[in-house]
Amino acid sequence: MLTAFFCALAIVLIVGLSFAGISFRMPVANYACICVAYLAYCFLAASCLGIPLKALRIGGLFVTAMPILIGYFLGTVGRLALGWTVVQSSEPPRQMSAGVVCSITYWGSAASDSGYVVNLFKIWGWAPFLQREVFSASVDQTVDQPEMSCTDAWGTYVRGARTSLE
Known part of the structure; x- marks a missing residue:
């Protein structure tokens, strides 16, 4: 029990x-x-x-x-799809500022829509092995949608954080 x-x-x-x-x-x-x-x-x-x-x-x-x-x-x-997912998500994250990293994960396949997700993660100094998602944006590359980079995501996050403090 x-x-x-x-x-x-x-x-x-x-x-x-x-x-x-x-x-x-x-x-x-x-x-x-x-x-x-x-x-x-x-x-x-x-x-x-x-x-x-x-x-x-x-x-x-x-x-x-x-x-x-x-x-x-x-x-x-789904073992083959899992293998592709692991390979695509193995890029190291990019440091945006002290305590914030950006990662880009690709999704989709030839038989469906495809694109990528840009994520910003906050890393705590007291627990550097943990991260918390603070921003996420998905870009569908098969439709007319603007591209987004880590720098764009960082700018959107900073503007949103500044707006919420005001």
Whole structure:
């Protein structure tokens, strides 16, 4: 029971930090967090075997096993897409100012729209291994949309920060 509590706590913590825009600066650490959340979810799904009522046990196993089965299917079919995603997002971030870095991540494929996302991340001095997203802009290159660079994103962010202080 205590293990299930800590598994649920780990999932809530990791998902909550993700929604708050907080992540590790190293992709390997983010990957490790995803693995921890996945293993915690699998443990909680397997814990459904301990439900005494047969109808609830079967229903619980069915509901919790569906995301795992979908993940297995997408893991086999989507392995090539995952490889391309990792290669495209492996550019090192660019330092914009003390404590703010910019990264550009490309998205899309030949069969769909394509473009890129420009992100600015704030890095805390007391926790240099963490970053929080403070600005994000997506550019769709298949439509008539203006380009955006890290410098453009930085200017927009600074203007927005100055406006919010006034």
